[in-house]
Amino acid sequence: MVSGVVLDLYQEESFAHYRAGKNVGIFSPAGCGKSVVLRAIINDAVACHGQDAVGVLSWYGAAADLVGGQTVHSFFLCSTHLSSPKQMLSETLQRPALVAKLRKIRVLAIDEIFTLSAAWFRVFLRIIRGVSSSDMQMQPAGGVQVIVAGDPMQTLPVDLSSRPSDAVVFSSLTWRSLFLSWRGSMGILRGNHRQAADQQYAATLERLRLVRHEPADIHAINDTWNNFTDEQRLKMPQLRALNTSVDTYNNEQMQLLPGEAMAFDAADRAMGVTDEDNAKAREQLRRLGPSRLLIKEQAPVIATRRLSKTVPTGTVGVVLALTASGCMCSFKGERITLQRKEWVVYNDSGRVFGQRLHLPVLLAWAVTIHRAQGSELDSVCIDLTKDQWACDGLVYTALSRVRSFGSLCVPGLNDRLIKTNVACMAFWCGLCDR
Numbered sequence: 001m002v003s004g005v006v007l008d009l010y011q012e013e014s015f016a017h018y019r020a021g022k023n024v025g026i027f028s029p030a031g032c033g034k035s036v037v038l039r040a041i042i043n044d045a046v047a048c049h050g051q052d053a054v055g056v057l058s059w060y061g062a063a064a065d066l067v068g069g070q071t072v073h074s075f076f077l078c079s080t081h082l083s084s085p086k087q088m089l090s091e092t093l094q095r096p097a098l099v100a101k102l103r104k105i106r107v108l109a110i111d112e113i114f115t116l117s118a119a120w121f122r123v124f125l126r127i128i129r130g131v132s133s134s135d136m137q138m139q140p141a142g143g144v145q146v147i148v149a150g151d152p153m154q155t156l157p158v159d160l161s162s163r164p165s166d167a168v169v170f171s172s173l174t175w176r177s178l179f180l181s182w183r184g185s186m187g188i189l190r191g192n193h194r195q196a197a198d199q200q201y202a203a204t205l206e207r208l209r210l211v212r213h214e215p216a217d218i219h220a221i222n223d224t225w226n227n228f229t230d231e232q233r234l235k236m237p238q239l240r241a242l243n244t245s246v247d248t249y250n251n252e253q254m255q256l257l258p259g260e261a262m263a264f265d266a267a268d269r270a271m272g273v274t275d276e277d278n279a280k281a282r283e284q285l286r287r288l289g290p291s292r293l294l295i296k297e298q299a300p301v302i303a304t305r306r307l308s309k310t311v312p313t314g315t316v317g318v319v320l321a322l323t324a325s326g327c328m329c330s331f332k333g334e335r336i337t338l339q340r341k342e343w344v345v346y347n348d349s350g351r352v353f354g355q356r357l358h359l360p361v362l363l364a365w366a367v368t369i370h371r372a373q374g375s376e377l378d379s380v381c382i383d384l385t386k387d388q389w390a391c392d393g394l395v396y397t398a399l400s401r402v403r404s405f406g407s408l409c410v411p412g413l414n415d416r417l418i419k420t421n422v423a424c425m426a427f428w429c430g431l432c433d434r
Contacts, residue, residue, distance in 0.1 A: 032190065032193060042067065108128065109147040111374070236409060
């Protein structure tokens with residue numbers, strides 16, 4: 001037990017390596033407690049060093065919020081445009097407040113590490129090293145202890161390619177310096193907690209994860225569709241591969257609700273110096289999501305920002321009332337009147353050049369599988385006939401959100417959709433052989 005948290009033997013081993021001062025990689029299939037041990041490490045680090053000395057990050061906001069952190073881009077105050085490590089360090093050094101914040105960091109924890117590419121990981125660690133004191137700049141992370149967690153067999157960066165700059169994160173020299181030397185350790189968590197009550201489902205998932213499945217596995221998963229009525233399926237959370245499929249389904253379901261929809265429009269502001277800057281700012285703001293939110297009372301919504309101490313990003317609620325002054329929702333029994341939140345985008349120099357003010361929710365009859373990564377659901381419907389597209393690890397990521405066959409409703413699974421990354425498979429097998 002660590003600070004009131006019960007850890008299994010594998011989790012305790014990772015925690016012990018952290019306590020020994022090592023850089024630690026914590027890897028496992030879904031549901032084995034990566035977030036549990038990561039939060040235990042974060043809490044211990046805060047107790048030892050103070051809140052300002054611990055950075056907690058993830059690529060996606062929902063995953064970051066699950067461990068009490070923020071996105072890597074928010075933490076480093078940079079745009080999503082990838083520049084060279086040298087250029088991004090130079091831009092960081094011109095921002096005294098950011099440098100002062102980074103120099104306080106003693107422990108850096110990154111969840112869902114495999115959603116970062118090698119290039120981004122190299123950039124962020126170069127910044128950390130570059131702002132450190134001169135006697136620490138020969139260390140891989142400038143003397144900062146780095147803790148990472150994730151599953152290489154789940155979804156990878158959306159911009160992953162065969163180019164070295166966009167390769168999987170563990171292919172970088174920075175990774176090797178941190179975790180494959182005396183400074184680091186990498187371990188596997190083998191205790192499956194999420195599917196512990198359904199060992200047959202756990203075994204099926206692992207075969208799918210490693211692409212060692214049999215025809216009977218696909219049949220068993222597709223057969224779950226027949227366990228529910230149409231009415232029951234409509235009440236289940238829906239996962240989809242593509243944003244277009246999510247938007248279509250959400251709009252169809254909202255049309256079925258009585259009453260008129262109310263429109264909430266984003267307030268976007270481009271703050272560039274030139275017309276070209278403003279055009280880039282507007283394009284980045286557009287990528288944040290729809291600028292108009294159409295909702296009705298009783299519509300399910302998902303929080304895209306933390307709304308309170310007990311309502312983190314990714315929490316699903318329902319709209320209770322719509323008025324000219326705002327939108328009242330219930331999340332886990334907590335009533336919240338939504339206020340507009342700020343999103344900002346950065347130019348290539350790391351300066352804010354665009355701002356959006358918008359309600360921090362989206363319709364939630366369906367969400368993308370990427371958005372659901374890292375979460376656990378009581379039940380889920382995944383209609384794979386709607387998209388018939390999948391990237392590496394996507395099917396396993398979706399299916400592993402629930403605890404059992406009885407929580408799952410799936411049609412349309414076939415061999416073509418079950419994929420894994422060759423490099424990730426080799427990395428995982430190497431870990432297992434250690």
